[in-house]
Amino acid sequence: MSHTKVAIVTGAAGGIGEAIVRRFGADGIAVLGTGRNSAKLQALKDALSGTMDFEFVAVDATADDAPAGIVGGAIERFGRLDVLVNNAGSFNFGPVDQTTDAMLDEVLNISLRAPFRLCREALTKLGQGGSILFIGSTWGLYGTPGGGAYSTVKAGQIGLMQTMAAEYGPRGIRSNYIAPTVVRTEMTDAYWDLDFFRRTNHELTPLGRDCTAEDVANTAAFLSSDAAGFINGQTIAVDGGISSTRYLAPEAVGAVRA
Numbered sequence: 001m002s003h004t005k006v007a008i009v010t011g012a013a014g015g016i017g018e019a020i021v022r023r024f025g026a027d028g029i030a031v032l033g034t035g036r037n038s039a040k041l042q043a044l045k046d047a048l049s050g051t052m053d054f055e056f057v058a059v060d061a062t063a064d065d066a067p068a069g070i071v072g073g074a075i076e077r078f079g080r081l082d083v084l085v086n087n088a089g090s091f092n093f094g095p096v097d098q099t100t101d102a103m104l105d106e107v108l109n110i111s112l113r114a115p116f117r118l119c120r121e122a123l124t125k126l127g128q129g130g131s132i133l134f135i136g137s138t139w140g141l142y143g144t145p146g147g148g149a150y151s152t153v154k155a156g157q158i159g160l161m162q163t164m165a166a167e168y169g170p171r172g173i174r175s176n177y178i179a180p181t182v183v184r185t186e187m188t189d190a191y192w193d194l195d196f197f198r199r200t201n202h203e204l205t206p207l208g209r210d211c212t213a214e215d216v217a218n219t220a221a222f223l224s225s226d227a228a229g230f231i232n233g234q235t236i237a238v239d240g241g242i243s244s245t246r247y248l249a250p251e252a253v254g255a256v257r258a
């Protein structure tokens with residue numbers, strides 16, 4: 001079957017990844033999803049059966065042969081590649097002075113080295129109208145206590161995105177970065193209801209609701225579409241205003257110091 005567009009989505013079985021896959025499917029885009037957990041990917045494929053064209057490659061993104069296997073898988077199954085969404089990442093964070101070499105290497109390998117290598121491979125197949133996206137974080141936009149290696153790689157992804165926007169824009173390949181605020185997923189669920197987490201996220205956000213995986217997916221769909229055909233090299237914060245305002249919730253403003 002021929003497709004108008006074909007996308008690769010890494011971390012496809014996670015909360016944001018699955019939302020992007022489903023949104024792309026609604027737009028008629030065929031998706032090759034990747035991740036380490038083949039059972040989760042198979043369950044997603046089963047759930048999507050009959051609604052969209054979804055295939056997957058279960059692979060460790062940091063493996064030497066992962067980029068060739070992922071991009072080759074998309075070409076083999078769908079015959080082309082139009083969109084790459086670098087969504088997989090590590091949520092391992094902590095203060096710099098408490099970050100071990102093992103923690104640092106894990107985050108660098110999963111969230112910067114692996115996407116860099118996958119982009120390098122995808123660029124051999126992407127052409128006019130192609131789109132490369134990074135699902136990053138507001139933690140790549142501003143300093144955050146405890147950000148450590150996590151904030152470092154998210155900012156590094158912006159540098160990679162901007163470089164590719166300049167290098168490959170002349171070939172008609174656009175590169176952009178989506179910076180969501182915190183989204184409630186399996187990755188963040190353990191922190192969600194802690195007081196410090198709400199104080200440093202929800203109480204600083206002007207819009208009075210949580211960011212959802214669908215908010216991120218809708219932005220990814222737009223940036224991958226022809227409607228965003230002149231948007232290149234940009235960082236789009238999907239954050240309710242937290243990164244560009246000095247908002248503080250009324251209950252925080254009015255709090256009485258002990």
